Amino acid sequence: MLAWACVAAALAEVRQQPMNESATFAQCLGAQKERTGRPYMSELRFAQLQKSRSGDDFLMRVRRALALINKTAPVLSLSDNIMHWFYEQRDHQNAPPTDRLAVRWATDYFTAVSAYEKQTHS
DSSP states (O other), rough: OOHHHHHHHHHTTBBOOSSTTTTOHHHHHSBBBBOOOOOSSSSSHHHHTOOSSSHHHHHHHHHHHHHHHTTTTTHHHHHHHHHHHHHTTHHHHHHGGGGSSHHHHHHHHHHHHHHHHHHOOO
């Protein structure tokens, strides 16, 4: 029940879908801000989000993440990620690393960051 409450609270924050319909929640966090050229969510905050220890802490960090990306998020990806996080917290952490949410998020986040960092270093 707590997982569904968290999904509802997070989705209540979302105001629009990203232009790129295939974008994931983590990709949105790693996307480049136009004015600063930096990701919407810093690596430190991203790591803190991944290391959330309780449902309340996780929801607080998800809501903060949504504020950072101007409340623009893919609702299906966000919902799936929240449910996956709660699933893993209920002693289902024995999944192969590639199936873990933290690995999926890191892959998506750092792929988004590297896409524009390569352009600035070229």
